Amino acid sequence: MTATIAPLFKDVAAQAHAPVRPSAGRALSVTLRRLTKAFDGGEPVIRGLDLHIPAGQFVAIVGRSGCGKSTLLRLILGLEQPTSGHLAVDGRDGRAAGPSRKIMFQEPRLLPWARVADNVAVGLGREGSRAERREKAREALAQVGLSEKTGDWPATLSGGQRQRVALARALVSRPALLALDEPLGALDALTRIDMQAMIERIWAEQGFTAILVTHDVGEAVALADRILVIEDGAIALDVDVDTPRPRRRGDPDLAALEGRILDQLLARA
Amino acid sequence: MADSALPALTRIAPARAARAPTPRVPTWLDPSRALPWLLPAGIILGWQAAASTGLVSTRFMPAPLDVAHAGWQAAQTGELWVNLWVSFLRAASGFLIGGGIGLAFGLANGLSRLSEKLTDTTLQMVRNVPHLSLIPLVILWFGIDEGAKLFLVALGVFFPIYANTLHGIRSVDPQLIEMGRVYGMNRRELFWRVVLPGALPSIFVGLRYGLGIMWLTLIVAETIAANSGLGYMAMQAREFMLVDVVVLAILIYAALGKLADSLTRLLERRCLSWNPAYRNA
The missing domain is CATH 3.40.50.300 (P-loop containing nucleotide triphosphate hydrolases)
Known part of the structure; x- marks a missing residue:
């Protein structure tokens, strides 16, 4: 635990202290x-x-x-x-x-008139067919532990559940x-x-x-x-x-x- | 723990027992459904009693049975259906024209600052003219033709729909719009997926107001200048002192108003089922 001066970018490519993770996917510097x-x-x-x-x-x-x-x-x-x-x-x-690059806001900002799965699919933009989008939304919801809420209205969820839906929406496109x-x-x-x-x-x-x-x-x-x-x-x-x-x-x-x-x-x- | 669990169990048991036989009772016999109709039925019974005993002179207020009889006769001759159909056509086409224009201006002015700057002030000025005050002018322009009635109904319906559509679009949560933008929606998607659904509850309020104004305008217009329709039927009846037909026409207006309102409610419940305020309304 040492205070370091922010490394200046003499060499952007050399990301010496980027942590290496076993399952690290796509990531941006x-x-x-x-x-x-x-x-x-x-x-x-x-x-x-x-x-x-x-x-x-x-x-x-x-x-x-x-x-x-x-x-x-x-x-x-x-x-x-x-x-x-x-x-x-x-x-x-x-x-x-x-x-x-995706953002998760302080408020869930879910569309109240769209079911939970459709809200998550917002994160996919226009990509993929209807079935693919549904499938991806379902996977993302499973990841945040809300598989059984796929067809619910956001109004029926608790504050924490809504924020989990928002997290699924941010992550569904694998940013x-x-x-x-x-x-x-x-x-x-x-x-x-x-x-x-x-x-x-x-x-x-x-x-x-x-x-x-x-x-x-x-x-x-x-x-x-x-x-x-x-x-x-x-x-x-x-x-x-x-x-x-x-x-x-x-x-x-x-x-x-x-x-x-x-x-x-x-x-x- | 055991103490608190016990009363809970006993409370559940009788509730189950009471719920079991309910499916056998037809829904229309369900007392909670009959409740809203108790008062109107009571009023009609009391009215009939007052008329039969001579408490109220039937010259001014016919008994419900007389009104029903007048209705039966008018239905038999076909006069009622013709007038009803004529009035319905006027109401519906006036509503579609006025409501359509109101919706279009509401959307345009809600979405475009330029459009709003160009037209809103003018529309607000016109709004402050009571549209029924135009009747003399409208008779001069259109005579007592269909055009006069359509014009008045359309004008009356225009403003509540315009104002509520505009308000609805304005009050769409800006955070949701920002979310839509950040998540890559283009203008079209933003409109269909965020702005319009967000404005819909308010548009429905305008729709219901508009329906009320539609009937009001039509009745006034038909009473003053028409040669067919329900209002005309009532005015003719007044000239021949047929009080029962006058009351019949009034009751039909009430029924039509209620019907239009119920249809809107049904539509609201279908379109706004996401909103807890409408789900069990």
């Missing part, structure tokens, strides 16, 4: 160089940010409200355009959004990068722990690059390979978490790290 974003000529929200995320890494981004972490996430997804600087995804220009924008913020504590375990398991199985924006430092420490603390649109702290998985809640190393990150966040109060 992300490289930001001097990235700046200002809205309508105002103060920049992201200030000349340099960051390299190797393919398959699980990165957590923490910071106070309004520090620019959600904007950073949207920039990486291609949902916002940078004011200046470069964004490379897998070594290529990443400014245009594409189907290989190479999954952005999670405080996806568990609205859930109760126990459901949140279940969901964290589910996200970690699916990430380990599919091997995509995961970028989690969260307020919850404990969540970041439990899930991430690496934690970035963002302050005023810049990286204030970049820490690798090498505690082996599965991680035990209440592990003293993790608790110490959580304390350190909280100190960093609170020091600026």
Whole structure:
């Protein structure tokens, strides 16, 4: 567990510390160089940010409200355009959004008028025949443990189940990068722990690059390979978490790290 | 644990026993279904009693049996069916024209800022003119032809459907639209899969309002300027002091209004079954 300076991209191809996973599938690396974003000529929200995320890494981004972490996430997804600087995804220009990068929002955002399986199929876009889409949606629902809810209306599900449907929708197209924008913020504590375990398991199985924006430092420490603390649109702290998985809640190393990150966040109060 | 389980079991047992014989009772005999009709039936019985005992003069308020008799006679001569059909055609075509235009403008103005800027102010100004106040003008334009009735009904139906469609599209959750965009939907898919279904509950509200206005407009128009239709039938009857036919016409209007409302409800329940508010309404 050592603080490292974000590696600058002298060599994007050499992803030396990308974790190797047994079943790692397709994953994207992300490289930001001097990235700046200002809205309508105002103060920049992201200030000349340099960051390299190797393919398959699980990165957590923490910071106070309004520090620019959600904007950073949207920039990486291609949902916002940078004011200046470069964004490379897998070594290529990443400014245009594409189907290989998916986001899971804080709210489930399910279509109330579509059955659970049809909501999941939204994640497939126009790809595949009707039967194929149904089959893929069913598989994705099985992965989040909701096989028996395929034909239900979203209104009949609990908050945690809806968020699991949203996760299935994000994962059904097998994205190479999954952005999670405080996806568990609205859930109760126990459901949140279940969901964290589910996200970690699916990430380990599919091997995509995961970028989690969260307020919850404990969540970041439990899930991430690496934690970035963002302050005023810049990286204030970049820490690798090498505690082996599965991680035990209440592990003293993790608790110490959580304390350190909280100190960093609170020091600026 | 044992204490709390025991009463639960005893509570389940009688419930099962009570549920078993229910399938034998036909649904129309189910007391909860008959309940809404209890009050109307009571009123008719009381009315008949008041008329039979001479409490109410039948010159002003005919007894229900007289009304039924008038209805039977009008049905026999075929006069009732002709007038009913004429009125129905006017109502339906006026509704389709006005509702169609209202829906089209509502969709256009809800989806396009330019279209809204161009037309909304004008439409809002026209809306503030009570459409029935145009009757003298409409008679000058169309005489007492079909055109007059169609024009008035269409105009009356237009606004509730326009306003509610526009409102429905405006109030579609922007987070859902963003989700659709992020998940790669193009404009067409966004409209059919997110915007239109989201606006549908509000469009149905407009539909029901529109149906109410449709009957109201038609009755007024037929009463003032027509030579066929239910309103005309009622006005003719008034001239000959046939109070029973007048009341018959009023009751038919009530029944038609209720029928239109029930049809809309049925449609709502089919189209909006995803919405818990409509599922068992």
